Amino acid sequence: MVRLLVPLLSLITRVCAIQIPFQRPQFSKGTLITPEIDTFVNSQLSLWNSSGLSVAVVRQDTSASGTWNIEFGSYGTAQADGSPVTPDTLFAIASNSKLFLSISVGLLIKNESLAAARGEKLRWDTKIKDVLPEWGLMDEDMQNGVMIQDMLSHRTGLPRHDYSAFTREGGVSEMISTMRFLRPSAELRERYQYNNLMYETLSHLPPTLLNQTYESYITEHLFSPLGMASSTYSVAEAEERGTLAHGFHWDMQDYLFGLNGTRTATVPYFHRPGEEKIWAGAGGVLTSARDLSVWVAMLLNNGRHPSTNETVVPEDVVEHVALGVSVQRGKATYPELSPKVYGCGQDRYSYRGYELIEHGGSNPGFKTQVTRFPNNNLGVIVLSNDENGNSLMETVKWRIIDHVFDLEPIDWTKRYADSLAKNIRENQAVTPRPSPAVLPSAPFSTMEGTFSHGAYGPFQPCFVQSKSTGLSAACTALINTPVVQRILGSSGSSKDSIPTFIVPFKRWFSTHLRFAHFAGNTFNVSLIWSNAEARKAEGYPEGGDVLVGLDDRYEVEWVGGTDADGEEGWAFKGNFWGKEGDVRPLEGVGKDAAEVWFGRV
Numbered sequence: 001m002v003r004l005l006v007p008l009l010s011l012i013t014r015v016c017a018i019q020i021p022f023q024r025p026q027f028s029k030g031t032l033i034t035p036e037i038d039t040f041v042n043s044q045l046s047l048w049n050s051s052g053l054s055v056a057v058v059r060q061d062t063s064a065s066g067t068w069n070i071e072f073g074s075y076g077t078a079q080a081d082g083s084p085v086t087p088d089t090l091f092a093i094a095s096n097s098k099l100f101l102s103i104s105v106g107l108l109i110k111n112e113s114l115a116a117a118r119g120e121k122l123r124w125d126t127k128i129k130d131v132l133p134e135w136g137l138m139d140e141d142m143q144n145g146v147m148i149q150d151m152l153s154h155r156t157g158l159p160r161h162d163y164s165a166f167t168r169e170g171g172v173s174e175m176i177s178t179m180r181f182l183r184p185s186a187e188l189r190e191r192y193q194y195n196n197l198m199y200e201t202l203s204h205l206p207p208t209l210l211n212q213t214y215e216s217y218i219t220e221h222l223f224s225p226l227g228m229a230s231s232t233y234s235v236a237e238a239e240e241r242g243t244l245a246h247g248f249h250w251d252m253q254d255y256l257f258g259l260n261g262t263r264t265a266t267v268p269y270f271h272r273p274g275e276e277k278i279w280a281g282a283g284g285v286l287t288s289a290r291d292l293s294v295w296v297a298m299l300l301n302n303g304r305h306p307s308t309n310e311t312v313v314p315e316d317v318v319e320h321v322a323l324g325v326s327v328q329r330g331k332a333t334y335p336e337l338s339p340k341v342y343g344c345g346q347d348r349y350s351y352r353g354y355e356l357i358e359h360g361g362s363n364p365g366f367k368t369q370v371t372r373f374p375n376n377n378l379g380v381i382v383l384s385n386d387e388n389g390n391s392l393m394e395t396v397k398w399r400i401i402d403h404v405f406d407l408e409p410i411d412w413t414k415r416y417a418d419s420l421a422k423n424i425r426e427n428q429a430v431t432p433r434p435s436p437a438v439l440p441s442a443p444f445s446t447m448e449g450t451f452s453h454g455a456y457g458p459f460q461p462c463f464v465q466s467k468s469t470g471l472s473a474a475c476t477a478l479i480n481t482p483v484v485q486r487i488l489g490s491s492g493s494s495k496d497s498i499p500t501f502i503v504p505f506k507r508w509f510s511t512h513l514r515f516a517h518f519a520g521n522t523f524n525v526s527l528i529w530s531n532a533e534a535r536k537a538e539g540y541p542e543g544g545d546v547l548v549g550l551d552d553r554y555e556v557e558w559v560g561g562t563d564a565d566g567e568e569g570w571a572f573k574g575n576f577w578g579k580e581g582d583v584r585p586l587e588g589v590g591k592d593a594a595e596v597w598f599g600r601v
């Protein structure tokens with residue numbers, strides 16, 4: 001009964017509320033985030049050993065006044081010195097930035113003067129090749145066929161290729177021009193495969209069409225009209241203000257060896273000032289729970305400012321971006337959930353009969369979730385500064401929703417703990433390296449040199465024979481850096497007498513690769529990120545570094561001039577490219593079977 005009644009009631013109040021003048025958002029602490037919820041969140045923080053959590057709940061008053069109730073919950077620590085989270089603490093909201101991008105595309109589509117100047121309208125089904133001269137893909141049909149809608153709904157056929165991301169002199173324009181070197185994993189519109197590069201590409205529309213930076217376009221048309229004064233894309237600005245939370249990582253976590261790691265503040269932020277620009281469209285917004293509460297109220301209010309009722313985003317754009325286009329998940333993961341569809345930077349599914357629209361975000365050290373129930377006038381924003389904060393965030397989100405809808409709470413904590421334990425077990429289900437060792441077809445030392453990929457850039461592997469024997473001369477300096485010493489001191493590589501390569505691989509989400517020999521020409525790869533060098537460069541005291549990714553595992557095969565083209569290089573596998581779903585495996589051997597191929601140069 002409860003399920004049916006609540007949506008009906010709020011439908012009625014929604015219709016009534018429209019005739020009533022809007023007022024400024026008010027605080028009415030305690031109805032949405034009750035003292036019981038405060039207690040629950042604090043117990044969750046200690047259960048998951050987590051750092052901090054910032055929560056905002058937004059709901060239009062169900063009484064006749066029509067005012068917006070906005071409540072904040074601030075828990076735990078924002079920064080290494082123990083300073084507390086507040087509603088104004090800035091978080092990297094990561095992929096929750098994608099909705100700003102999708103809406104910017106919608107605003108350009110609705111722009112009449114732009115259409116007049118171009119002589120044609122921009123449309124959701126405009127082919128991107130007709131707008132961006134830099135555009136190109138490996139597959140010609142895909143290159144010619146991709147529409148803006150396909151990019152926003154993650155159905156171009158390109159897998160993530162996230163590890164190709166680094167700061168480029170020529171910005172987004174240069175990044176777009178390297179996409180032609182990335183191998184697709186499905187056909188155009190075959191299936192949903194999440195892809196950040198497409199959102200980065202679309203951030204090039206304001207520069208191309210209006211000679212305006214993407215960041216200033218968003219500031220002018222979204223942040224400013226909504227009074228989101230603390231929202232920014234600038235890492236320098238956020239750091240100068242001193243309110244940017246520190247993302248906490250679990251230093252030296254390696255679930256394969258049962259190591260949870262040590263929770264450590266990641267100082268400084270993973271992008272240094274000036275490095276963040278390409279990331280803006282896919283994940284660059286730095287903002288607070290307070291600013292996001294206005295953003296979500298605007299979305300619930302069909303694009304109109306919650307206090308002035310002025311249109312900030314046309315209603316049909318708010319509607320369009322939330323309309324499912326791709327099947328994100330064809331099967332529900334829990335009985336209370338429905339399958340999920342994906343629109344433009346928005347997931348859509350239902351929870352216990354209530355339809356919701358949301359998106360998650362994941363940046364190094366930050367996890368975020370922004371959820372709204374369009375038919376029930378409810379928004380829930382949860383921001384975590386813990387790399388492992390996903391479970392915590394979800395339990396808090398569901399607990400608040402159960403409370404607001406007056407439903408019997410579900411024990412999500414147990415479910416997420418079980419699911420984490422299962423993931424750890426799966427991570428540990430590895431095949432041991434054969435003993436005696438099955439050596440590769442060529443000596444390890446011949447696998448050194450310079451190798452390169454058109455989009456991922458170059459690398460130079462250094463061979464570490466074993467702890468007891470010497471190092472290759474050219475690589476001694478690298479091997480002696482403190483960060484590499486920490487990598488080599490960890491289990492599963494040279495420490496355990498496994499022949500190992502260390503590969504400097506400074507990208508956004510990595511600094512080093514570790515190749516640990518498995519059998520024949522196959523190596524196990526760890527994608528490692530450390531802030532040791534960034535800290536040293538900026539004069540932070542020694543110690544306090546973060547090193548993560550030891551259990552972030554892939555595979556690489558040495559191809560020693562034996563394939564048809566006689567080429568030498570490294571063939572990455574094991575879903576290094578980040579495809580989604582059960583699409584056809586790559587056929588062939590050597591280079592042909594590589595998700596990402598680094599050939600000798």
Ligand SMILES: *[C@@H]1O[C@H](CO)[C@@H](O)[C@H](O)[C@H]1NC(C)=O
Pocket residue numbers: 017018019020021022304309
């Ligand atoms: C807000 O604006 C819409 C569209 O103009 C209008 O239909 C509605 O009545 C307005 N609401 C209030 C409270 O003024």
Ligand SMILES: *[C@@H]1O[C@H](CO)[C@@H](O)[C@H](O)[C@H]1NC(C)=O
Pocket residue numbers: 047048049260
């Ligand atoms: C939290 O840390 C304690 C040790 O400080 C440990 O016993 C416990 O297992 C940890 N809990 C989780 C969920 O990692």
Ligand SMILES: *[C@@H]1O[C@H](CO)[C@@H](O)[C@H](O)[C@H]1NC(C)=O
Pocket residue numbers: 107108111112113114117210221
């Ligand atoms: C619309 O296009 C004009 C140029 O034709 C530009 O000045 C204006 O800023 C654009 N507005 C939006 C919301 O895109």
Ligand SMILES: *[C@@H]1O[C@H](CO)[C@@H](O)[C@H](O)[C@H]1NC(C)=O
Pocket residue numbers: 211
């Ligand atoms: C684009 O804007 C810059 C300054 O923002 C200006 O110098 C340049 O002339 C503009 N280009 C065009 C084609 O309008």
Ligand SMILES: *[C@@H]1O[C@H](CO)[C@@H](O)[C@H](O)[C@H]1NC(C)=O
Pocket residue numbers: 258260420
């Ligand atoms: C690691 O975390 C798990 C829970 O996720 C806990 O059961 C275990 O005791 C922790 N191990 C250590 C050594 O703290």
Ligand SMILES: *[C@@H]1O[C@H](CO)[C@@H](O)[C@H](O)[C@H]1NC(C)=O
Pocket residue numbers: 429430431432518522523524553555
């Ligand atoms: C190393 O790679 C092999 C071959 O794919 C795999 O069977 C094994 O489980 C991997 N080991 C680790 C530690 O990832």
